Amino acid sequence: MDMPAASASPAPSTTPGGNRRKVALAAAAASAVEWYDYFIFGIAAALVLGDEFFPSSSPVAGVLAAFATFAVGFLARPIGGVIAGHLGDKRGRKPMLVLALTTMGLATLAIGLLPSYGTIGLAAPVLLVVLRIVQGLAVGAQWGGAMLMATEYAPEGKRGLYGSLVQLGVPIGVVTANVAFLLAEGLTGGDAFTSWGWRIPFAVGVLVLGLAWYIHHRVEETPEFRAAERELAERERREKGAAGGDEAGEGAGERRSPLRAILGGHLGTVFLAGGSFAVNTATFYILITGVLDYTTRELDMERGSVLMVSLLVSLTQFALIPAAAAFSDRVGRLPVYAAGAVGLLVWAVPMFLLIDTTSLWLLAVGTFVTSCFLSIMYGPQAALFAELFTAEMRYTGASLGYQISAVVGGGLAPFLMVLLLEVSGTSMAVSGYIMVLAVIALGSIAVLARRARERARAVGGEGEGGGGGGEPRAEAAGGAR
Template sequence: MTDPAATLSIKQRRRAATAASLAASVEWYDYFVFGIAAALVFGKTFFPAANPAAGVLASFATFAVGFLARPIGGIIAGTLGDRRGRKPVLVLAIAVMGLATTGIGLLPAYASIGLAAPLILVLLRLVQGIAVGAQWGGAMLLATEYAPPGKRGLYGSLVQLGVPIGVVLANSVFLIASRVAPPADFLSWAWRLPFLAGVLVLVLAWYIHARVEETPEYRAAEAKLAARQRASSPLRDILRHHLGTVLLAGGSFAVNTATFYILLTGTLDYATRDLGMSRTTVLTATLIISTTQLAVIPFAAGLSDRIGRIRIYAFGAAGLLVWAIPMFLLIDTKSLLWFVVASFVGSLFLSIMYGPQAALFAELFTAKMRYTGASLGYQISAVAGGGLAPFIMVLLLESTGTSMSVSGYIIVLSVISLASIAVLARRARAGAAVPEQATNEPEIPSADRSREAVGDQP
């Protein structure tokens, strides 16, 4: 059967890929400004406490709430996206994220409205979590299902670039805000400016709605999906026949999400509060390091198109295992140079994993259940790894008094990830990446998932 994407023009492919990358970038920007504010602002503004560590723990707990909501967003969006289309769900997710982020920027502090302030903050963070849980699958599929043959990894990496772009944007606006406002004004009002910019994403939501068509693979599947909607549910099929694949996907990515948020928010708190490093210096270093990911992520993804997703993916996970202890030994020197080296190498291994991840997860599931399956796998890893990572890091540091406990935490997650990757690789070699169960799947052509995952070219 002909590839449904084979007749698309270069202009159509580029427009879809650009829209997907922009969608991911603005969503992650909105999501990451919360993480930076959780480390620098929220403990003092919304969770006042005599003990600074208690305020930070409360702030990071609120940060983690968004991760708990992400699987809910993935389930809702996955079901709708597999039944109604990728594009409308993506547009809705972008709009909801923009409104929630703007709401945080307008939220009065604890000193003004008391307990209502942290309660509303938690609710808005939940909405952010639902929105980002819905967004990733839609943006990832918009890019990969428009990809030309043999370039699914590269096109998927354009969505993955949304993470470093979001980090760069979030760090940049916080740096600007901290530069233009004195410390008292920064805590009073300047921190709100990065959140108020969230309303601008509504323009992008309108653009995708008006100018980007539904993905070709979904359109090819739509007629068969409509005929089978009553008899089949993507979520039910996933839970009955593909739950193991979802859990393995989540386990494979846990170390990546945990280490990423440790470097993004955990070390920001640790370096400024415990090591006495300058907030502006640490933000600048994170900003510079994040820009390097813009080159590494597509390089790793393109390489995965040639030699296999899992080989590249596993190399990144193994690198995090090896680097976990040296990374914190270098950070503990309190030297800016060694802090940059430690964070850069860690980010390098993160990028190597993150590049092929979108295509790898897409290739684990057929078109009918891809939004649901890939989203669930990603969001499970976000909850298990990323959401609690800064909170666990503070607990480990406070209880043990040594950063080596954080290194141990990363090592444990690395072992879990490598074990999950090994099982996925064994399934791929056996041709069982997508088990042939009685799932009423439409016969939609896709990349040869089992062969591509281990690097054999069709």
């Protein structure tokens, strides 16, 4: 039966408020610096990596090669999520988060120092691909750890809001990455930026190592993971005592495999989670990388101006993401989540019609409205995914669902956008791609909502976390409302 256990909703934390806030802010900072390191690659792929690492007589071929390398990192993300999720469900959230931050910092610094094709030949693109894979592994491991550090420390009735602090790492990463490139281009400019100035943002990314040290030494493991550990240890002790011998120990070892539990009984929930979010990740990466390439290369818009629009639009998410998350604490996750998906479906065509005018103001309007719908989905998403799985398999399940959506949506989106534009000759093909993913998202959300209603009826109309007042429910967090 592909349904979470009755305890799927995280238990409210009894941790003192000051420590909660410290952990939540540390998790948000971890998310921000990790995404900064990840996003600067996407911006660099749209601006310079094609020429520096994939020289070709065709500019389109160079951009496709750079975006293919960008996509490779997404293919590695589920692997990072599975490995860190399995270990994070067994060993703790904090160690995996620290490892992910350290790995990302070192890989990002190495990209900034990597010689170009003109210096070391074919070794340059090969090493770039390898380092991008390492970045993908790191960010795949990071999201689940940061998200659970925040949501498992959250006070009663505020899990969506606390989870949104980690989600804010994405717009923070986008804003700081754009600022870093704007400053680098302003300080160097022209040929100097193309030659070496683009490397500056990668060097700054190594500051993530300092945050990894802080979390390792100053942040405690989540109380819910510690409680789950104690409960499991007590259960195994009782069963071993009742059965005697190694046989019970072996059975307990099997139960201690989060990945086996997910693959054996909850894989459908993982795919529904991934299907519900793919439209968000695809549209997001189309905005921050695909549109940047399209407007500067195809529409001949000024690079600095387009970067500034992207920066200003991203700033709006700082208010919208926590607002949507807080609203989901009151009315349920799925109604808010579905509203964002409907918005992306309806706005996909108008967005590109506005972009195609080549007006900076209309570009800003088109991307701003899209960003609003992305924020409406992104705010409650961390709490929603956490509530789909029990504590002993939550890191694995939530990470795998999220990273599947990243591969299907985000990783391929900029590459497919360039390909669709070349084949069709119209941006409406990209709008169609977004609309297909939005329909898939709404179908996945509908199934999750149906499961939530069935589960509510099975327990007499009450969700596992208590329905009223926005407390999370198991299997879709209030989506049956």
